[in-house]
Amino acid sequence: MFKSIRTTLLWWYVVILVGTVGLYGTVVYYALRRNVLTQVNDRIREQAVAIALTWEDNADEKADAVAFELTELFPVFAGEGNDRPYFIGWKKDGTVGLVSRAGLEVPFPGQVCYRTRGMWREITVGGSDGRLVLVGEHTGTVRAELSGYLQLLLGSGAAVLALALLGGWFFSGRVLAPIHRISRAASEISGSNLARRIDVGKTESELGRLAGTLNSAFDRLQKTVEQQSRFTADASHELRTPVSIVLATAEQTLAKDREAPEYRESLEAVLRAARRMKSIVDGLLALTRADSGSVTLERDNVDLAEVVEETLALLEPLAGEHAVTLSSSGPRPLIIGDRERIREVFTNLVTNAIRYNHRGGTVAVVVQENGTHVEAKVIDTGIGIAEEHVPHLFERFYRVDAARTRAAGGSGLGLAITKWIVESHGGSITVSSREGEGSTFTVRLPRISEVRPPCDAVDSSTARSLTGTTDRPLTRVQQPIQHPS
């Protein structure tokens, strides 16, 4: 605790306070002292000059008479006591010519001067024809007075210091208390209970803002941790079923010797489960990479319509299996992006549209230009999605129907990956659906330019059937694209 802010604060406070009070006291004391001593000097000087003049004026009279007259004139020299002032006059030859009282032993100063002799303050002034007059005053009272002042100053200084320190300790404690509260709460939060928060109500001013900032940081942290742990739980949950298929099938099959067709059947089941695990793991890996931001997207000029057509051609066999007809229509806008990833977007969307369709249904991909954006709508005539599921559709591992996706062979991550790809291209994806009538997924991507072949006006209005061969000539115009720098 010796390094705590409170002690440091107090330490500096002490240094500054001692300096200030000490300097103030010293200045006050010395000013007072000078003032008092000047008064003494002035007084004895006045007296000495007056005595010298009087002595001069009465030079002819006897010294005793002059002295007596002077003590009459200045009663301070009269009276009893060894500490009363005195005066002495020396003649030119250095002999004492004038003295306020008998028995004084004062060394001859020899010149005009001030001097301090023991407890005595003396002044010597010169008169005419080489005479010197000295007046001495006992400084005992003055010194006692000064030392009294000094004690008072020291005492009150110490008292002020003590009071200020006490106050300082108290106030620094009060100021630092919220910090203690914040740090205690913060350490409890980071320790175990992420749901706890710092009580901002009790914390005023700048510290209140600090607490608020910390709270919102904890909010984000909690959200991330919850997301992460839910993600991990979901992932392990998703993997449980295929793992149990592999285990149960293998254990059952290996229990005894079997015929070849039985082994084949079991291996096929194991293979299906393994493929499912692979698709889950691939999806997880893709999303983990996306989360960590370690994915670099290519920046090619991509002909959106071309990507759509290629995707539809690839999915034709799957569509055939489900007796679903695929088609695409629209202009041929260019976008900047990663061709493979955009292909993945449409592969995911169209695969879903085929799988959740009725036999004899259709899937249409319609490309439209919409100001600064290009829209691609994947419209199916399938089973649709109930309203309550729509907001969660792009969440990882979200299942509209536990069994439906599983039967269709999805990993539960396809739409989450799709959303990530679209958003990392600066686009957005939305869905509208009516249960039993079908769904429409709309992908919006920023447009950079467009290529218009001469015949496009006619061409884009005709739906291009993709069953069998592509009957539409793929008119591709190679022309330099102006990249927005």
Added chain:
Amino acid sequence: MRILIIEDETDLARAVRKALEEDGFAVDVAHDGESGLYQAQTCDYDAILLDLMLPRRNGWTVLDQLRKTKDTPVLILTARDGVDDRVRGLDDGADDYLVKPFNLDELRARIRSLIRRSAGKASSILRAGDVEFDTASRTVRKAGKAVTLSPKEYSVAEFLMMHRGELVTRTKLFEHVYDESEDTLSNVMDVYISNLRRKLGKDFITTRRGEGYLIHV
């Protein structure tokens, strides 16, 4: 012993069914909650394996509906491993709970134990006179000597042993020894019974003409 598997993962249901059939169980499978509940209500199963995430009707509601009419032992078999889920499952009337992925041997042991307990037998060894059934290893000894029974003979004998002292009708016996896919002639039961009498002693099974069969306590 007849078991119903309500599980929408066809590959998993297939593996479990095969394993249980090889243990001599008669096994039916339902791939969604609706048909699973219907089968469970219409037929007397000795145990039901129930998944929770099912299409058309989830496992919770299947269990809930079933418990209104039947006490069939239910083992929940699911990927949901939260303590909350287990507690809820057991509180809602399930008799056991096993989380995927599971060990097949453990699943078998749990099913045997469920059936035993629902028949009021704690031990896996059943005795009637000098005949001893080990339901875990599916072996039978008479007077200390091992007796070889065919799987169906064993199933018939085991069911009668489990319901010792009870008159078991022919229909009931059929229901618990054959699954829905097996088509059999009714006199096949007479063949099993006479074989069992031959192997385990004449008085082992009592026949009540027109009523059914009985193993005396």
